[in-house]
Each structure stands twice: as structure tokens, then as C-alpha cells.
Amino acid sequence: MLTIDSFDKKSVTYYSLDEAKVEKIFEHHIGKGEIAADLEPITKKSRLYDFFKFQESRVLRNRGRINPFNIDDYIANYGYQGLLKAIELNNSDEIIKIVSESGLRGRGGAGFPTGEKWELCRKATSSSDIKYIICNGDEGDPGAFMDRNLLESDPHSVLEGILIAALAIGSSKSYIYVRAEYPLAIETLTHAIKQAKEYGLIGENILGSKFSFDVEIYEGAGAFVCGEETALIKSIEGKRGMPKPKPPFPANEGLYGMPTLINNVETFSNIPQIIVNGAEWFNKIGTSTSKGTKIFALAGAVKNVGLVEVPMGISIRDIIYKIGGGISGENEFKAVQIGGPSGGCITEEFLDIPLDYERVKEAGAIMGSGGMIVLDEETCMPNLARYFMDFIQDESCGQCVPCRIGTRRMLEILEAITKGKGERGDIEKLEKLGKAIKESSLCGLGKTAPNPVLSTIEYFRGEYEEHIETQKSCERLHVKIKVKKV
Structure with missing residues (x-):
């Protein structure tokens, strides 16, 4: 996709490009100032028009519009104005008040109020004055790439958010935890830190103030469990990434035993705009309990896939049918899986609920970091549950018995069912095991591990039963069972 802006004409966006089409765009649009021949830009009649129309680009506002390797591009688009305002305020209480009144909640999945977390960390005491900030970029959900995209396309917004947080809680050191398999994100972020230091935005006496701050990138090894904050901390300390109570x-x-503020990439990226525009500007969008926007990685059986930023409160139906363009192919909608491996499936009757943390949880899923996979009627739900349980079981740190043994046993039962070797009572065993794991696991990974299994049993129990009764595997059994009404 390529957008061309000019001073005397409207922006024009071309899509579905290849090398030959780009050459034609440069020849006609750039060279002659005319729409490239035989190439249709996005208009109201285009398939991708609604894909953009119903989005609310705030966090993703700079994606594709600035050069992430050029700090001047970011500054020209009001970059670091939030940091400047925060330094001028010179009042941590006021900064935290703005963030609290905005209603921003953590975008990493749990949705804990950001301002409240900052206040807890600011008030925390220790044997020294040292406080740390960790930016959690350990994005481990299959198919999720929200944080990676932000780090690759707009790294300075993340850095600016971290710097403002440091002013608010009294920190002088930050670690940005990024997966080693994100080489472009690491390269972009490394360059952004270097430029910020050259401009006096990181280092000693930032912008002539008494505020000094340093940022370091820590490359994670790729363990899913290190997305859990206590496991992430151990990883940075050089220990095995295992959660603690x-x-x-x-x-x-x-x-290192010191007060530590942990937010994820998307959360920090929201901060600069909140400080510049104020709390009221941010909380005009959303529901009573969930404000602002949320980024999702829309994937699966929809016509339009990719990263989408939507206002909180939008219906899931609008995301799928307006932004996503509806179900691809001739099959009908079956469910949407939200929240990654620890999430759950939402069925037709819940598509019109407003998107917020509480309503999604009530429907049987979790917001998570932003994975959204649309499923059509060809999807075998027991096999989908088996896929996610296989991932979770493989990524378990093995520290607590419920998660280590419980997920393994659930996977064994699911594999038997999907191979046509299930037995009567297996469904009840899965439900009993799932409940026990949720209640007794040590960390959030274990407590949410059974979600995909339990939600598919609740709404698609008939598919499990037919696998067991017919003794047929997924390859031989193509089920199109009506969704359970509740």
C-alpha cells in the first residue's frame, strides 16, 4: 500500500502493489501528476474504503507517514511535545492525574488502569531511590504483531511515552524488552535511541532540565511465558523466565528488588497524545469503562486482514463486516477467537456487544493483547482448541503442577478426540480439568490456558460429541453444527 500526499491535491492511496505497479505510480503520479494508468486508488467504491473509514488512527497515526529512522519526521508531526509539556509541568502528581482522568487502561491484556499503576509505583519505597521502567514488547501470541509494527514504524512515540512515565514515577532507567526474532524492530529502536540521545532527549539533563534518563534494549529469547511480568523481570535479571506469586x-x-513500572508498547504509545491533548480528548472515545482505541491483528476468514485500530465501544460485528469486509469465500460466519492462545471464542449472538474489557470477558473471551481470528463454518472447533492447547502446553514454564500436568492431560484428550479416538466422559474430563487449572495455577498463563477449550465446549459441544460418537478424525468429519443459543 502506498499513500501520496501533495500540497495542492488530496491524498491518494494505492493498494495491492507489486514492483511493476510502483514503477508505474512513479512514472505517472510522481512524474506527471496524474492518477497512474490502470491502477485504481482507494475510493468510496473500493473494497478497502470501509477498512479505513471505520478505524480511528491515533496510536497508528504515523504508520507509513513518517520515516521511522528520521527523528525529524517525528518531531515535525508534533513529536516530543508531550515530553516537553511534562517537563514544563514539573509535577508528577499532575502528570499522573492527566493519565488517570483519561481512563487509559493497560493494552497488554489485563486492562489495569494505567494511572493507578503509575501512582502505586511513584509512592513505592525501597532501600534506595532507584526505580525502573520496563516496556513489555514480548509479543508472543501466534499471529499478533501490534507491538512489533509500532516499534518498526513509530519507535519515538514509544520512547516518548516511556520518558513521560519516568518523569511521573521518578525513574532514571528503562529496559525495552523485545523478542530477538524481531530484528527490524530492534534495529529501528536502536537507531531511534541513538538519535534521541544526539538530540538531548535521552541522557543527562534532558532539554535543559534536571531530569536524566537512560534506555536499554533487552532481547528476549522468545518464551511465551516471559510476557508475564514477573517472568519477564527474571529474564532481564539473567535468570530463567519463570513467574512468581x-x-x-x-x-x-x-x-532487582526495586519498584518497577511495566507497561506494554501500545500503552506507552498512547501517553504522548494524552499529555498534549488532555484527558478529555482521550476519553471522548470509548465506553464508560474502556476509553480510547485498541489495536487488533485482524486475521482469518475475512476479506480484509491486517492491523486495525478501532474505538472502544465499536461492535465486533462492525469490525468483521465493515472493516474486515465480511467473510471471505462462500462459507458463513461461525465464531471469532479473541485474546490469543489464552482467549476464547465469541459466537454470533455476541457480535453486537460493545467492545470493552468487561463485555468481552462476559462473552467468554478476553481482550488480550489484540489477536482477533475470524472463523468460518469449515473450522473444526475441537481441533482449534487442540491447536491452542498444544501451544500453551509447549510454552508452559513447568513450575506449577496444574499448568504443567493439567495442560498436557487436556492436550492428550483433545488429540484423542480429534483423531477419532475419543471416549465418553472426555468432555466432562476437559471441563473438570479446565476448572481446576484456572483455579490453582500460579500465573495468568495457567489461569487462562483452558479458555479456548472451555469456550468451544460451551458453544460447540455438539462437535465434540459427534467426534466421539462417530469415532471420526477432523479430516474425515466435516461438521457444520448450529451454534448453541444462550
């Missing part, structure tokens, strides 16, 4: 929470006792 809470409390104490990282805000009181985190990295």
Missing part, C-alpha cells in the same frame, strides 16, 4: 507486585518489588 504476587504480591509483592512489581510496582513495589520488581527488577
